[in-house]
Amino acid sequence: MVDAHADRDLILARLGEVWLKGRNRQSFLNRLERNLRAALKAELRGVRVEPSYGRIFIRVAAEDLHRALEICVDTPGLSSVSPARRVPSTVEAIREAALELTAEAWAGVEGTFSVKARRRLKAFPLTSPELGRVIGEAIGERFRHLSVDLKRSDHQLGIEVDDRYTHIWTRTLKGSGGLPVGSAGRVTLLLSGGIDSPVAGYLAQKRGCELDAVYFHSPPFIGEPSKDKVIQLANRLAPRQGGMRLYIIYFTEIQKAIRAACDPRFTVLLYRRFMYRLAAEIAEGRKALALCTGENLGQVASQTLENLTAVDRLTPLLTLRPVLAFDKEEIIEVARRIDTFDISTLPFDDCCTLFIPDNPIIHAQIKALEIEEAKLDVPALVQEALVKSEMLKLSGLPIIGEAVEG
Numbered sequence: 063m064v065d066a067h068a069d070r071d072l073i074l075a076r077l078g079e080v081w082l083k084g085r086n087r088q089s090f091l092n093r094l095e096r097n098l099r100a101a102l103k104a105e106l107r108g109v110r111v112e113p114s115y116g117r118i119f120i121r122v123a124a125e126d127l128h129r130a131l132e133i134c135v136d137t138p139g140l141s142s143v144s145p146a147r148r149v150p151s152t153v154e155a156i157r158e159a160a161l162e163l164t165a166e167a168w169a170g171v172e173g174t175f176s177v178k179a180r181r182r183l184k185a186f187p188l189t190s191p192e193l194g195r196v197i198g199e200a201i202g203e204r205f206r207h208l209s210v211d212l213k214r215s216d217h218q219l220g221i222e223v224d225d226r227y228t229h230i231w232t233r234t235l236k237g238s239g240g241l242p243v244g245s246a247g248r249v250t251l252l253l254s255g256g257i258d259s260p261v262a263g264y265l266a267q268k269r270g271c272e273l274d275a276v277y278f279h280s281p282p283f284i285g286e287p288s289k290d291k292v293i294q295l296a297n298r299l300a301p302r303q304g305g306m307r308l309y310i311i312y313f314t315e316i317q318k319a320i321r322a323a324c325d326p327r328f329t330v331l332l333y334r335r336f337m338y339r340l341a342a343e344i345a346e347g348r349k350a351l352a353l354c355t356g357e358n359l360g361q362v363a364s365q366t367l368e369n370l371t372a373v374d375r376l377t378p379l380l381t382l383r384p385v386l387a388f389d390k391e392e393i394i395e396v397a398r399r400i401d402t403f404d405i406s407t408l409p410f411d412d413c414c415t416l417f418i419p420d421n422p423i424i425h426a427q428i429k430a431l432e433i434e435e436a437k438l439d440v441p442a443l444v445q446e447a448l449v450k451s452e453m454l455k456l457s458g459l460p461i462i463g464e465a466v467e468g
Contacts, residue, residue, distance in 0.1 A: 071127060072148055074222075078141035078239040081116055088348050093336050094118070094242035100304040101133050112388055114226060115182065127339040127442040131235060136400075138302060139245075140237035144220065146229045151183055153196065156221060156228050160197050161204055164219060167232040168205065173216030175201065175208045181223045185381070193221065201236045235277040243303040246270030249382060250345040251354045252337060253277050253296060253308070255288055255410060258356030258385055260295045261393050264302075265384035266354045272303050274348055276341045280314040288410040293454065298402050302457040307348075308454040311340050323437040326419040330364045331426055332434060334373045339444050352380040358393070359386050363422040372426045395405050416421040 066074075066094040075098070078292045080102040095113055102120065106129065112120045122130040127145060135141040147163055149155040162422075168175070172277075179194040188196065198210060199217070208217070220231045251263045253275040263273050293308065300306035313336075320332045341353055357365050374381055385393050397403035 070145075071122050072121070072146050072229075073134060073143055074129060074146040074231065075118040075120060075143045076141050076237070077116055077238065077415070078093075078241075080139050080241065090139070090173060090242055090245050094137075096390055097139070097242050097244065097302070097304065098134065098137050100126055101137055101301055101420075102130060102306070104301065105133070106130060109428070119166065121125075123214040127267050133301075135235050135237050136302065138238045138240040138270070139242035142234050142237050144231035144234045146231040147370060148227050148229055151223050151226060151228045153188060153193070156223075156230065157197060157200050159199060159228075159230050160219060160221070163230055163232055163384070164201055164205070164217075168208070168217055171208075171217060172406055173208065174203070174211035174214075175217040175219065176210065176215035177201065177219045177221065177224070178213050179221040183223050183225045186223050192221070197221065205441040217379060228317055235357055240268030241270035243267045244272040246272075247352075248274065248348060248350040249347065249352045249354045250273050250339050250341050250350045251275045251299075252356075253292060254356070255291045255295065255406065257390075257397050257403065258393055258408060258412045260298065260356075261385045261396045261400070262356040262382075263402050264396065264402075265297050265300065269384075270383070271352075271354065273299060274307045274309065274344065274350060275299070276309045276311060276337075276344055276374065278311050278337055278340075280317055282313070282315065285410070287408075291405060291406040291410050292407050293456075294405045295402055296456055297453075298400060298405070306456045308456055309344050309458075310446050310452045311445065312450045313337075316447060319438055319443060324434045327421060328426065328431060328434050329419055329422045330422055331369055331372060331431060333370075334364055335376055335431065335435070336440075336444070336447075338373055338381075339440075340375045340447055342379055344445070345379060350379075352382050353377070354384070354449045356385055357383050358390075360389060361390070363424050366424055368425040368427075370385070372428050372431055375428060 080094060083090050098118065099111045102440060105124055108123055112119045131143060134140055143359060145157050149159040177194040177198040179190045181190045181193060202210060209216055222229045246269055249266055249271040251273045253259050253263065267273060275296050275439045279289050296308045316336050320329060324332055325417065345353060357370060359365060394403060397406060
């Protein structure tokens, strides 16, 4: 008999588009394996990560299975995960395990079921359809109140036959998909306390970007709760990459200088241009390949095509804008899914809300902005802000990092 309590500690993780890669596929797989191992071991003890035949198997303590599934689901590069049973690749062992597993998982349920079998071991005596039929008949005899529906069943049993072992499961959880964090290179995220920029950072991570984050703080106009809010948001992003650097740039003097010397219609765009300059300096020091922002086309006056262009021209770095074409509800949906929405909606301002004019410029010309900036000592203001900056090293756990001098 198959032990009914076996493999309560096994997860079968399936690869997403990583599997479509060509000659460099192995480098993506290696990165995914490292990321997954680091994320699991940051919280759980005794974890084993075992890649095999286009799958990754994870062993954890039985009491940690639920949390391990949550971590796997949140790891970019995985398409889906299932808690699975592992049995010898014999018809009898598969039948016994299938009956025991479904007896537990489907006790008291109604509706329809199906069996989806895949024979990866060609020497196995039954073809995939034959195995599915044999196991389906055995389940049908045991659960006479359930009927078979191969197309739209309420309950599914999955079977995958390999050379030594067969894996069986009744639950499949959708993963993040995308590419392993770090496979595309480093990116500098301009992180505010709003809804959009954390979502942009998450979407960049899903495309393989490893993030540093830059936050612009303006005391005494903006208080410490606003900074703590951003640290919480950064801590939601950090675990997917095993930690993150958060740079805090003190922006007060720049804002005061702009307010004192410049046409107020250009205030927000001048803020944004300084932010890009400062973020680009951080990016250059960290050898980042691009900037990333939560800018969304047409959402506010500073995010028209003309105004985005006026900011873009400041740096040769590519600017990624993952939520550029999203509507607000789409952004909120992602924010809720990644657990940043409630933090982002805490009632604390960020520096972009300071000194906002009643009639901001909507279609700015770069020449007009350069005329305004000529009233300022731009290099000195940038240098002073960088000198005063600080950096937090955030761990892969949801805790506040320790300040380090910038």
